[in-house]
Amino acid sequence: MFQTFQTQSGPDHVAERTKALRALMTKAKLDAVLVPRADCHQGEYVPACAERLQWLTGFSGSAGLAVVTKKSALLLIDGRYTVQAKAETDTDVFEVSLLPRARVSEWLLGALSKNQTIGFDPWNHTAGEIARLKAALAPKKIKLKPLPKNPIDTLWGKARPKAPANPVIAQPLTLAGRAASDKLADIQARLKTDGQHAAILTLPDSICWLFNIRGSDVAHNPVVLAFAVVPATGKAELYIDPQRLDAETRAHVAPVAKLLPPKAMAERIAALKAQGKKVRLDPETASFWFEMKLGAAAISRGQDPCILPKAIKSEAEIAGTRAAHIRDGYAMARFLAWLDDNATSGTLDEITAVRQLEAFRRETNMLREISFPTISGSGPNGAIVHYRVTDATNRKVEPNELFLIDSGAQYQDGTTDITRTVAIGVPTDDMKRHFTAVLKGNIAISTARFPKGTRGIDLDPFARRALWAIGEDFDHGTGHGIGSYLSVHEGPQSISRAGMVALQPGMLISNEPGFYKVGAYGIRIENVVLVTQPEQIGEGERPMMGLETITLAPIDRRLIDVDMLDKNERDWINAYHRRVFETLANGLDRATRDWLEQATLPI
Known part of the structure; x- marks a missing residue:
């Protein structure tokens, strides 16, 4: 079976885990922490190791955000999950609300005092999300603090599943309909037209579509968790463990992309910044971490160039x-x-x-x-x-x-x-x-x-x-x-x-x-x-x-x-x-x- 029927989570551990999170908040001098249902790739679906929202709240839906302060806690969901969320979380700990995620600021403004600090994982929030939240909280001078390590990962410890590292396969041209080289040529032409030197891609399905590859890193979604940099001229760069590609898939990717280990991404970002390059970054799909590392001068905001042609x-x-x-x-x-x-x-x-x-x-x-x-x-x-x-x-x-x-x-x-x-x-x-x-x-x-x-x-x-x-x-x-x-x-x-x-x-x-x-x-x-x-x-x-x-x-x-x-x-x-x-x-x-x-x- 591709589907299991075991209860994945529930309200049993919500109170103790929330209490442990608050203890970490006190040590870190934080007044609140954000826990989204997202990972560093910002796709809708995440691997087991990134199910932080579920681990904390018990809620297993595919869209949500938790906010924990020292005295209160909120779980925001959309209309699909009204019944489910109240059944899966501990409602004595978390208030469950349909308040739109874009308006979480309203709740925070009511729950926090002036000059207080909210901690967040810069990998797990988009640049656009953080920008909007900063602007909304500015009247009370509430600060957003990017954290060097996700506090949920600290609490989860050794029980946290390992990151997936499944094989990568090629999607045949007969099914894709367009060669990766053609898709890349179109995107590079667009970058040149827009005066951009490179684009950073973070969405798994965008990367899989662009390079005509598929994988199984996320349950039920044939995607590969990777990052990519597409320069306006020259070969693209695919940041993934090269060992995950067999000889056939490497031969498929080699004509259009260099294979680089994920740890090389930070160095590449630093080089783009140092060289004064204009880098296309989608504020609605790229993690805030990229904006932090690139700096405002290097960023040229624009939608992920794969999204529309993929559709x-x-x-x-x-x-x-x-x-x-x-x-x-x-x-x-x-x-x-x-x-x-x-x-x-x-x-x-x-x-x-x-x-x-x-x-x-x-x-x-x-x-x-x-x-x-x-x-x-x-x-x-x-x-x-x-x-x-x-x-x-x-x-x-x-x-x-x-x-x-x-x-x-x-x-x-x-x-x-x-x-x-x-x-x-x-x-x-x-x-x-x-x-x-x-x-x-x-x-x-x-x-x-x-x-x-x-x-x-x-x-x-x-x-x-x-x-x-x-x-x-x-x-x-x-x-x-x-x-x-x-x-x-x-x-x-x-x-x-x-x-x-x-x-x-x-x-x-x-x-x-x-x-x-x-x-x-x-x-x-x-x-x-x-x-x-x-x-x-x-x-x-x-x-x-x-x-x-x-x-x-x-x-x-x-x-x-x-x-x-x-x-x-x-x-x-x-x-x-x-x-x-x-x-x-x-x-x-x-x-x-x-x-x-x-x-x-x-x-």
Whole structure:
């Protein structure tokens, strides 16, 4: 199994660990300490050795920040983790808040006095984050002090896992679609245009995309933890232990990059500074440590130059994504048919469902990893947006409830992410009403047409309108970018209230509106969509882009209140189901094919 079901953490040690941290704070003359869910690479996902937030607070979500003062403590989370955070941490120690991370300063201004000092690890916060915090705290002259060693590492001691050092592999050109030399040439041309001598890259997925390499340093993400320097002229530099690359991968990298040990990075930064070079540094993705070492005179601020071109998939990556989703569609069809056969037996539980779905994906003989721990939520557990089933929380799938399964796979030609909500037994009218409102939002996104310059924030209300009409909403974004055999969450694009980046053809995004009735059930319908090339619509003067649904799996017809759908919505669901059946039918065994035929009948 790629997924384990042991309880990773919990509230049991939170009080004693927080007390120990406060003792260290006293010795270091600190009035507060910041503990983010981040590492030195500033990616969304971190290796086990960097799970400092979880070690301290018990909270295991992928986004959060803890602030500990001598008398109080705060755990900031986003809307995905409202239920989870309160269950995993000790709420007698940590106040749990949805206060946006950008406004942590408000809490600090209230908790601290003038001229007090906050300690932080300069590797684990971005330069932009620290700059904003400094400005916000300036009225009370509260100081931010970079620490030479992370205090959590001191407390964690020998029990802290070692940093990963897994093999690095090459991503074939047939799947990447563009040679690393071509990508580097484009970035170097951009640096020259912008008057910059070099760029520092810290994001694992940017580095993997640029050099066409992959790894397994972070669970479920085929990335390599490394740093890179791209000069405007000459060979790039990849800072990683050369022993991690076998002869084949070294031969792949050698034409475009020098391999250097990570410890050489500090010397290189010092040389760039001494030579008066202008270095491109992304303040939103690069650690504050780089800004400290470079100094203001050397820094030329700019977005990581890989982020946008990585998001716009090559023809080969799009073809790979299509193939991966057809393959995944076979596995999902088999799973959903199996679920229908077993769900009402009284013996099926959440973990068994996870195991079975992974087994079907493994039987494709192409599965490299899952793309995140499967969310397998029966009844009230489905209302926990990022629920992770464990041996302790495992629940039976009960009759007349809803079952939500959110999962994905990493194949070498593509990354998948899909959610389906299934009726177990007979659904209530409320279940059908909420499900259909979510479905209407999903269809509204799927059928949207929009001009050049449209941002995710512009489309986000499409997914919510039907829910708003019945007095409901959801607290997460509607969609996130998807990588190509890379991270399942990829920027800069999103469909959300924070989605300020214009959508462009070739971008992959999830489409996943939801509804969550705490203590009862959760509903989410998620497909991956591709932004299409602009086309003229009839006599219209402006070409319009659209969203092509790539995911192939039936949507539970038993949960649809047909009277809530208009003709265009009914036509969309019927056409989608027809395409699902026609694409998958011939690759399935007879029993699954028969089930799929029934599951995709017109409504």
